[in-house]
Amino acid sequence: MTSTGVRSFWAVLTVVGVIILFWYAASVPMNIKGVLTELERAGESVDPPNAADRRDMNEFGLILDNSFAIDETWEQDRPRLPAPHQVAEELWDSTVEKKITSKRSLIYHSWVTLSATMLGFAIGTGLGILLAVGIVHSRVMDLSVMPWAIVSQTIPIIALAPMIIVVLYSVGIQGIIPKAIISAYLSFFPVVVGMVKGLRSPDAMQLDLLRTYNASQSQGFWKLRLPASMPYLFTSLKIGIAASLVGAIVGELPTGAVAGLGARLLAGSYYGQTVQIWSALFAAAILAACLVGLLGLIERSVLKRMGMAQ
Amino acid sequence: MNTESTTEPVIEANQLDLTFQTNDGPVHALKDVNLSINKGDFVSFIGPSGCGKTTFLRCIAALETPTGGTLTVNGMTPDEARRNRAYGYVFQAAGLYPWRTIAKNIKLPLEIMGYSSAEQDERVSKVLDLVDLNGFGGKFPWQLSGGMQQRASIARALAFDADLLLMDEPFGALDEIVRDHLNEQLLALWARTEKTIGFVTHSIPEAVYLSTKIVVMSPRPGRITDVIDSPLPKERPLDIRDSPEFIEVAHRVREGLRAGHSDD
Numbered sequence: 001m002t003s004t005g006v007r008s009f010w011a012v013l014t015v016v017g018v019i020i021l022f023w024y025a026a027s028v029p030m031n032i033k034g035v036l037t038e039l040e041r042a043g044e045s046v047d048p049p050n051a052a053d054r055r056d057m058n059e060f061g062l063i064l065d066n067s068f069a070i071d072e073t074w075e076q077d078r079p080r081l082p083a084p085h086q087v088a089e090e091l092w093d094s095t096v097e098k099k100i101t102s103k104r105s106l107i108y109h110s111w112v113t114l115s116a117t118m119l120g121f122a123i124g125t126g127l128g129i130l131l132a133v134g135i136v137h138s139r140v141m142d143l144s145v146m147p148w149a150i151v152s153q154t155i156p157i158i159a160l161a162p163m164i165i166v167v168l169y170s171v172g173i174q175g176i177i178p179k180a181i182i183s184a185y186l187s188f189f190p191v192v193v194g195m196v197k198g199l200r201s202p203d204a205m206q207l208d209l210l211r212t213y214n215a216s217q218s219q220g221f222w223k224l225r226l227p228a229s230m231p232y233l234f235t236s237l238k239i240g241i242a243a244s245l246v247g248a249i250v251g252e253l254p255t256g257a258v259a260g261l262g263a264r265l266l267a268g269s270y271y272g273q274t275v276q277i278w279s280a281l282f283a284a285a286i287l288a289a290c291l292v293g294l295l296g297l298i299e300r301s302v303l304k305r306m307g308m309a310q
Numbered sequence: 311m312n313t314e315s316t317t318e319p320v321i322e323a324n325q326l327d328l329t330f331q332t333n334d335g336p337v338h339a340l341k342d343v344n345l346s347i348n349k350g351d352f353v354s355f356i357g358p359s360g361c362g363k364t365t366f367l368r369c370i371a372a373l374e375t376p377t378g379g380t381l382t383v384n385g386m387t388p389d390e391a392r393r394n395r396a397y398g399y400v401f402q403a404a405g406l407y408p409w410r411t412i413a414k415n416i417k418l419p420l421e422i423m424g425y426s427s428a429e430q431d432e433r434v435s436k437v438l439d440l441v442d443l444n445g446f447g448g449k450f451p452w453q454l455s456g457g458m459q460q461r462a463s464i465a466r467a468l469a470f471d472a473d474l475l476l477m478d479e480p481f482g483a484l485d486e487i488v489r490d491h492l493n494e495q496l497l498a499l500w501a502r503t504e505k506t507i508g509f510v511t512h513s514i515p516e517a518v519y520l521s522t523k524i525v526v527m528s529p530r531p532g533r534i535t536d537v538i539d540s541p542l543p544k545e546r547p548l549d550i551r552d553s554p555e556f557i558e559v560a561h562r563v564r565e566g567l568r569a570g571h572s573d574d
Contacts, residue, residue: 212399213395214393
């Protein structure tokens with residue numbers, strides 16, 4: 001590793017360390033009242049001893065008066081804010097320690113969400129590229145499609161998702177398809193915007209050059225516009241796949257918590273399982289990071305092969 | 311000078327007029343332009359910016375449409391000539407596709423025009439040789455210097471054997487030394503290929519060194535103020551620029567430019 005590599009490694013590690021420290025620190029005031037209530041019930045002496053008196057007290061005051069209870073704030077079963085190690089333990093437990101066919105395995109739930117994400121991403125990307133091609137080549141489409149594409153993204157997906165599911169269910173479609181459609185609904189937009197920009201990126205001189213060759217419109221598309229749009233496409237795809245994952249998770253919420261990361265989130269909130277919620281959130285974040293990272297690798301190798309990255 | 315140029319002119323402009331409608335009102339880019347260019351001529355268009363030299367070249371290439379007068383290229387309208395791929399055009403920037411190697415960039419017009427792949431390869435190696443870029447076919451544009459990129463773009467314009475080569479300040483962005491070198495190479499290339507060349511520049515030495523005919527233009531409205539047939543021989547070493555004939559032609563060009571300026 002170069003010296004700048006070492007330095008940035010330590011910088012990243014420091015940032016992570018600071019976040020974890022802050023998180024532990026935040027867990028104490030968040031959980032102190034719950035811990036004191038539990039201790040009081042277990043017969044320990046806490047100050048003040050009466051839950052009603054504690055309710056209106058400042059958390060930091062309670063911590064000062066009951067500093068012996070700080071350790072306990074990081075070990076609760078159902079904390080308001082679980083400590084990092086609790087989330088990490090739950091993540092480990094529900095991925096490595098469980099069989100992946102188990103309903104309690106996060107890998108199983110991640111896979112359910114991932115499959116809907118990938119299908120939605122494929123639909124969204126395909127649709128996005130098609131719309132972009134139409135918008136760039138037809139003024140009518142530019143004027144008519146683009147405003148609707150923008151309007152579509154102003155509707156909160158959380159409001160729209162249940163309706164999509166209900167409508168599709170009424171015509172007999174359920175399972176992965178409705179989730180994929182919600183996911184496609186979120187992911188087509190960055191692809192449209194990025195591809196329109198990318199396909200329009202060749203400058204006037206490049207277009208004039210093709211004109212001097214008497215090139216047809218389709219030759220201009222395949223030889224100039226499409227290759228020129230590749231860097232834009234990959235940028236859009238990275239945004240699009242993260243949006244796809246959000247869409248798939250949102251699509252799982254109204255279906256009644258059957259399977260998937262969204263279902264884990266919902267089940268966790270039904271039963272007050274904050275540790276479960278946080279570990280599902282982290283699973284989603286890790287999944288998104290992997291997907292975006294994978295696209296980054298594909299981008300690097302494609303652009304390198306095209307001679308557009310060094 | 312050229313005895314074989316008694317045939318039909320390659321380019322003939324008659325009372326050519328072009329007015330652009332802009333937001334600030336009409337701009338008279340070309341006014342009463344009369345010019346004929348014969349086969350094998352090396353014609354330079356020189357003048358300050360806004361004199362219409364590039365606009366005239368773009369009219370020949372059918373990239374702009376004149377609003378008055380007539381213009382023929384090889385006896386056809388410019389647009390027919392464009393459809394017949396009558397000319398190769400070299401822009402101020404090389405404009406190579408970054409995702410194509412040099413050889414693949416030169417193949418671009420050949421692919422569009424439907425040449426067989428064997429013929430494409432043959433032509434690429436021929437024009438790479440013409441612009442002295444042998445062995446660089448497999449490189450990407452970013453691996454080449456600016457001068458080499460511009461040579462590659464000239465090779466691209468030569469690849470499909472158009473008899474007419476239109477060049478819009480092709481060396482404008484390059485430094486003096488590279489420019490001298492490329493001017494020398496361009497003359498050699500012109501001698502070997504016997505093409506007709508239209509060349510836009512704002513450098514007096516460049517125009518005088520390269521051309522058999524120098525068209526001096528002036529702005530507002532863009533028009534021709536002088537057409538000079540160069541007395542210099544076809545064979546031109548770089549030190550011809552110190553000869554009295556060269557200095558005299560350069561002087562006349564400068565006078566023409568000044569005359570164009572004094573009346574605005």
